[in-house]
Amino acid sequence: MMIQLVTTAQSVDQAEALIKAGADRLYIGNSRFGLRQKGDWTIEAVREVTQLAHRYGKEVTVAVNNLMHNDHIEELTDYLQTLKTIGVDDVTAGDPGAIRLIRQAKIPYWYDAQTLVTSAKQIQFWGKREAIGAVVAREVTIEELVLIQQQIGLPVEVQVYGPTCIHHSKRPLVTNYFNELGRPVEEAKQREFYMSEPADTTTRYPIYEDENGTHIFSEDLTLMGQLPTLVKNGLHTWKLDGWHAGAQFVEIVQLFTYARTNLLNGRFDRMEMEQRLHELQPEAFRLGTGLWLRKPEEIK
């Protein structure tokens, strides 16, 4: 049984450390064509990390999952040709127009329309149009995930660690807010901010702005405790997002690698694994299970 660890990477150096920590596939990209990628992934850097990964027998997936406007589409074919020449293994995409061009370029793609990927039948639709797998929305429950994977032959990627985006606006909402307050707007794009719910001021949702607008993240999610359920049900593609794990991210990936080994050996100790993950988790961010453990009927 092959369990694949997919991890974000912020630099070539970090990528090498992540591979050594057990990452099988590196997920990178730039904010022109991809969504919410950290790091400066120039063409040169993409080439370098692809060569590095392939040397280790690992893979590289490039994010092409932005919502594309006409001007993105005009540049996309060239970008895809460059990625193909570099030899990246595949891309993620959710925009049907982008998918059309990706198929023309003959690059394998994972269907990733973020919040909109919620059923087996949707994934089958894209499977018939050459998708090699799908990144499932974090708004489904584990019960639904299991049902989805049972019905399809393609791998379903599940986020087992890190925050997920719960709001994407094309508007510069932080800049707009700062303008309203009369605060210097240069700060809006340079710093990291958080928002808290009116009813629970202990919540902390990262919010930031880039050229694609404004993004709000959930709290950090983890499925460490549910890894046995995933394995048992054939959910073998695990994504880890190091958005704000900082320097700890490599160790977190290492811990999931260790958990994977133990699971396959029948020595997985849930208490110990969860405990160790909590120790590595940056103090400022709560670690939760989001909607994963809800009953489907609880969500109206």
Next chain:
Amino acid sequence: MKQRPELLAPAGNLEKLKMAIHYGADAIYIGGQQFGLRSRAGNFSYDEMREGVAFAHANGAKVYVAANMVTHEGDIEGAGDFFRTLRDIGIDAVIVSDPAMIETCLTEADGLPVHLSTQASATNYETLRFWKEEGLERIVLAREVSMDEIVKMKQEVDVEIETFVHGAMCISYSGRCTLSNHMTLRDANRGGCAQSCRWKYGFFEEGDLLTEEMEARDEEPFSMSSVDLSMVRHIPDLVEAGVDSLKIEGRMKSIHYVATVCNVYRQVIDAYCEDPEHFVFDPAWEEEIWKAAQRELATGFYYGIPTEKEQLFGKPRSIPQFAFAARVISYDPVTGMATLEQRNHFSIGEEVEFFGPGFVRFSQVIETMEDVDGHLLESANQAMMTIRVKVDQPVATDYIMRKRKGVRARALV
């Protein structure tokens, strides 16, 4: 003479459907009892759809059904039957966003046209090309698309384009916001949106919990509430860009809203298309639009990225609010008496306004009012009661009488 785009209006029930058509809509979109995104809006039973379709078709109008839910496991059950029933009822098209629902409709309800919902965020011409090749007839664009982008899309792809011209807006890309799911366990993409974007949030930086400081300084909290869209002044641009259908938002809105907004857009579209060269925008149209407004109005993404001015911050600006006071049942030109069905309280001496299709409108002070037996009344204070009122100008069946009902705070949290 220009080709007129379709004016597409929402209807939460049969009465609104009929009034929207009466007030100038070329097509109406409604919800069925399943698969929609407005679980709390009035939704149509199959029998009501039959009646709506019969009325619409008799008046040369079309009826579309929104079935734009993003389905989870199990939700899609029965969709094939649902689509076939709609087709057999004579529904003119369905508005869908979920690819599984689109596939079900195309394969199991052959002959029922499919429109891509705005929830699918179509933002480029290549996406239009994709869906056209899949067999869709029309694409409802994302609200984030600009006028220049529409022009380019029309040059690139020959498929019908529908865009929103009026109503409330998601602050996010539609479909890409699940604040409501994560904060309230209500699925924004299955009709449960709690409008969490319009809440007031704490806002702070790392290691610097600013919320309390903000409160201490009485600082405006963070919020993401959009003002509403109105393209009433820019219909010529949309016609010139070649947009096929102009859509009004609001399946949950009142009859007063639907009638007022349809009436205005009908006037603007006709005035421009009949004689583009001599078209002059009549300020009365905009004045009328404000009578149905609940928030401030702006042009969304058509001419640029919205700034803080297009968000609801700070002290609310007051917008006078009008209520649906009565509906005209009949009119007697000999006596000058209008027979009305009451919808909101009004009294002798009150100044009201009558309006009707074709942008007829006039003010009236209620001077004589009687019940059906001819007894003089001081006020009309029972819901749906029938009364007769003397009017200075002729009215007709389905004219609306509105009254001012004070001022409403702008922010709707």
